[in-house]
Amino acid sequence: xxxxxxxxxxxxxxxxxxxxxxxxxxxxxxxxxxxxxxxxxxxxxxxxxxxxxxxxxxxxxxxxxxxxxxxxxxxxxxxxxxxxxxxxxxxxxxxxxxxxxxxxxxxxxxxxxxxxxxxxxxxxxxxxxxxxxxxxxxxxxxxxxxxxxxxxxxxxxxxxxxxxxxxxxxxx
Numbered sequence: 001x002x003x004x005x006x007x008x009x010x011x012x013x014x015x016x017x018x019x020x021x022x023x024x025x026x027x028x029x030x031x032x033x034x035x036x037x038x039x040x041x042x043x044x045x046x047x048x049x050x051x052x053x054x055x056x057x058x059x060x061x062x063x064x065x066x067x068x069x070x071x072x073x074x075x076x077x078x079x080x081x082x083x084x085x086x087x088x089x090x091x092x093x094x095x096x097x098x099x100x101x102x103x104x105x106x107x108x109x110x111x112x113x114x115x116x117x118x119x120x121x122x123x124x125x126x127x128x129x130x131x132x133x134x135x136x137x138x139x140x141x142x143x144x145x146x147x148x149x150x151x152x153x154x155x156x157x158x159x160x161x162x163x164x165x166x167x168x169x170x171x172x
Contacts, residue, residue: 029162032046032084035117042104046093047064080117080131129146129148
């Protein structure tokens with residue numbers, strides 16, 4: 001083992017929020033925007049914590065922050081779309097991550113077939129779902145969603161977030 005590897009394996013630094021975030025930043029993730037429509041008004045938020053949970057029944061998991069100002073409206077709707085962003089849609093990720101702005105300014109979308117939540121134009125994939133259960137998980141919520149409809153494009157690459165920045169996915 002090299003000296004660099006040996007240093008990386010030591011646990012001498014205290015575990016604090018900043019170190020934890022820095023280490024977890026080494027796990028590349030896709031980026032999604034969760035959307036809904038509440039009282040005729042489209043709402044949405046950027047989310048990184050999203051994964052497939054079950055094939056039978058079809059379930060996905062999202063983890064919105066408990067402090068999110070957008071999540072209560074999405075939860076109230078009960079139905080949502082998870083829009084998996086494509087390479088080049090980092091502007092959408094940033095726009096939907098902001099609070100207090102018109103997140104849909106300049107954004108084209110269509111209603112999802114099951115629940116009517118916005119499917120964002122140009123998304124790599126979309127999942128039309130309904131909220132099934134919500135469990136507290138630290139400063140986030142663990143939200144299980146029952147999938148009702150899905151769609152994907154095969155001509156696009158994913159938007160990837162790695163070490164606090166958007167990076168290009170590399171083809172094999």
